[in-house]
Amino acid sequence: MGGDFGPPVTVPASLEVLAKHPSLRLILVGDADILRQSLRSYQYDSNRLSIQHASQKVEMDESPSLALRNKKDSSMRVAINQLKEGKAQACVSAGNTGALMATARFVLKTLSGVDRPAIISTFPTIDPNKSVRMLDLGANVDSSAADLVQFAVMGSVFASAVDNIPNPKVHLLNIGEEEIKGNEQVKQTALLLQNAKSINYAGFIEADAIHKGEADVVVCDGFVGNVTLKTTEGVARFIARLMKEAFMRNIFTKLVGLLVKPVLKSFIKRIDPSRYNGATFIGLNGTVIKSHGGANIQAFARAIEEGITGVEKNVPERIRSEVEQLLKSSLPSEGG
Amino acid sequence: MGGDFGPPVTVPASLEVLAKHPSLRLILVGDADILRQSLRSYQYDSNRLSIQHASQKVEMDESPSLALRNKKDSSMRVAINQLKEGKAQACVSAGNTGALMATARFVLKTLSGVDRPAIISTFPTIDPNKSVRMLDLGANVDSSAADLVQFAVMGSVFASAVDNIPNPKVHLLNIGEEEIKGNEQVKQTALLLQNAKSINYAGFIEADAIHKGEADVVVCDGFVGNVTLKTTEGVARFIARLMKEAFMRNIFTKLVGLLVKPVLKSFIKRIDPSRYNGATFIGLNGTVIKSHGGANIQAFARAIEEGITGVEKNVPERIRSEVEQLLKSSLPSEGG
Numbered sequence: 001m002g003g004d005f006g007p008p009v010t011v012p013a014s015l016e017v018l019a020k021h022p023s024l025r026l027i028l029v030g031d032a033d034i035l036r037q038s039l040r041s042y043q044y045d046s047n048r049l050s051i052q053h054a055s056q057k058v059e060m061d062e063s064p065s066l067a068l069r070n071k072k073d074s075s076m077r078v079a080i081n082q083l084k085e086g087k088a089q090a091c092v093s094a095g096n097t098g099a100l101m102a103t104a105r106f107v108l109k110t111l112s113g114v115d116r117p118a119i120i121s122t123f124p125t126i127d128p129n130k131s132v133r134m135l136d137l138g139a140n141v142d143s144s145a146a147d148l149v150q151f152a153v154m155g156s157v158f159a160s161a162v163d164n165i166p167n168p169k170v171h172l173l174n175i176g177e178e179e180i181k182g183n184e185q186v187k188q189t190a191l192l193l194q195n196a197k198s199i200n201y202a203g204f205i206e207a208d209a210i211h212k213g214e215a216d217v218v219v220c221d222g223f224v225g226n227v228t229l230k231t232t233e234g235v236a237r238f239i240a241r242l243m244k245e246a247f248m249r250n251i252f253t254k255l256v257g258l259l260v261k262p263v264l265k266s267f268i269k270r271i272d273p274s275r276y277n278g279a280t281f282i283g284l285n286g287t288v289i290k291s292h293g294g295a296n297i298q299a300f301a302r303a304i305e306e307g308i309t310g311v312e313k314n315v316p317e318r319i320r321s322e323v324e325q326l327l328k329s330s331l332p333s334e335g336g
Numbered sequence: 337m338g339g340d341f342g343p344p345v346t347v348p349a350s351l352e353v354l355a356k357h358p359s360l361r362l363i364l365v366g367d368a369d370i371l372r373q374s375l376r377s378y379q380y381d382s383n384r385l386s387i388q389h390a391s392q393k394v395e396m397d398e399s400p401s402l403a404l405r406n407k408k409d410s411s412m413r414v415a416i417n418q419l420k421e422g423k424a425q426a427c428v429s430a431g432n433t434g435a436l437m438a439t440a441r442f443v444l445k446t447l448s449g450v451d452r453p454a455i456i457s458t459f460p461t462i463d464p465n466k467s468v469r470m471l472d473l474g475a476n477v478d479s480s481a482a483d484l485v486q487f488a489v490m491g492s493v494f495a496s497a498v499d500n501i502p503n504p505k506v507h508l509l510n511i512g513e514e515e516i517k518g519n520e521q522v523k524q525t526a527l528l529l530q531n532a533k534s535i536n537y538a539g540f541i542e543a544d545a546i547h548k549g550e551a552d553v554v555v556c557d558g559f560v561g562n563v564t565l566k567t568t569e570g571v572a573r574f575i576a577r578l579m580k581e582a583f584m585r586n587i588f589t590k591l592v593g594l595l596v597k598p599v600l601k602s603f604i605k606r607i608d609p610s611r612y613n614g615a616t617f618i619g620l621n622g623t624v625i626k627s628h629g630g631a632n633i634q635a636f637a638r639a640i641e642e643g644i645t646g647v648e649k650n651v652p653e654r655i656r657s658e659v660e661q662l663l664k665s666s667l668p669s670e671g672g
Contacts, residue, residue: 141519208570234544
């Protein structure tokens, strides 16, 4: 039911992904009448697509704590309950990020050894065959150095499992590459990561190098990560708008615009947000994927695919076992 | 002597600006032999352009504290001394940002009432007639809420003086627009700003809205501001590179590229970093402008122009008098 568009996007996206993955089963959770209505014009295998009714819906601007308290039959809550009850292995939502995180954390709990879940997502790089994973993109603010070390460990396991990168290079976002730079949080985290032998810690990275393709994982506080994500979106939209204006100026520029379209097709494909849609809530007992609220059908389908990958690669299980090991060896003992 | 290029950029830029402003006088500070050599092929009015020798040079990667201690005859230090001694009214440098800030702060001191200087610069917006000022872009990390309120006051005075905006709209950068969102630093700052009646505080702004042209001033911690600045640079360069690759693919795309150039001329002008080069160190007893290290001649000339504006608009004087008033009325009394 979530996102800017709801079932008109989520339903066709679901059917598209269902057609691609013969062993996939999907449960659409939400207002059963609306969902049945949305499905009416499509043909599909009803053994692989079922509807689970939920009488409530979390609004996009609703407070996470109020949603958690008052919306116990929301589509979001019922969907996450499916994971808890073993009826589903992943939940994909385009709804209210804060409410989804609060609900997922409350219902599923964090993995043993993980204090705080984080949001991990993907950025394109100048290397067409390589993307970079970044976390935390906004689940936490005021993270401690120990939290950031946990994010580093989880990001490393995620990149290794999902992206098949052996020994992923983990960088810490900072405002300079020198050791003396940065805030207290970053300096303390760097000290801990230097001693964490089980992570391939590759030092600081500045924000203008995220897209250079050298890092496999970039770790930062959720406030900073969310600002980075939103800045990226804002700058890309700003440039796209100015370019569009330039081509719309007169008949000559419009004609050039027609010629340019095929040239820029591969370029647009490289930075198309729908290619990178689907952020994973990492560190939970289950796979929960957050789609961008403004996702179109293609983008929401991409988020569902991210959920499938999470399940196929057994990400929570791998994180569960590896994080415990990694944390034991990488963190200074609490007694010391 | 600073920046990636030194005198080959700074000298011709100086001569260009000198030719434009008949009442301007410039002092080139640095190795006198190199500067004389650089000037040899140009004609200029030696009454308006002098050389001040400095035997040392701060390296771009030198530690600010070491530079401050060991480079007492650096071009940077001697240039800032000119302000202290009343021989110049503004200093423009493309050198090491941290060393320039440390030196400026040590030699010039902060204005009365200002605890920490900040770095303020300009971002373009979708409105061609409007840019937005943002601070702090990296002078401070771990700023307190009281520091951020001071940045808000200084930014407001700056936008009013330099950009001629009466009652500038001041926004606080956050990861959501709702009151419940953000880290402790931002939440506390918002409470203080809501009570600061002398500032036109307009609430939170998310990073993807910086370029929308609604805000006159955006305030944030220096760590976050520097990440925003570097992300903006990184994304713009990333997009430019992918576009260039798309046009370089084959003979057809190259031909289209030739047609596109004039169309994109106005677009490129809008986002050309040299149009926005020149960050002001705000809150000091004097006008100090930091040019981007990679500035070309045009961009460095722009930074000098920013210095001229700072002097002509009497920015430090206005900040000195207005900040004291504004801070008195906007900050809760220390005794209370």
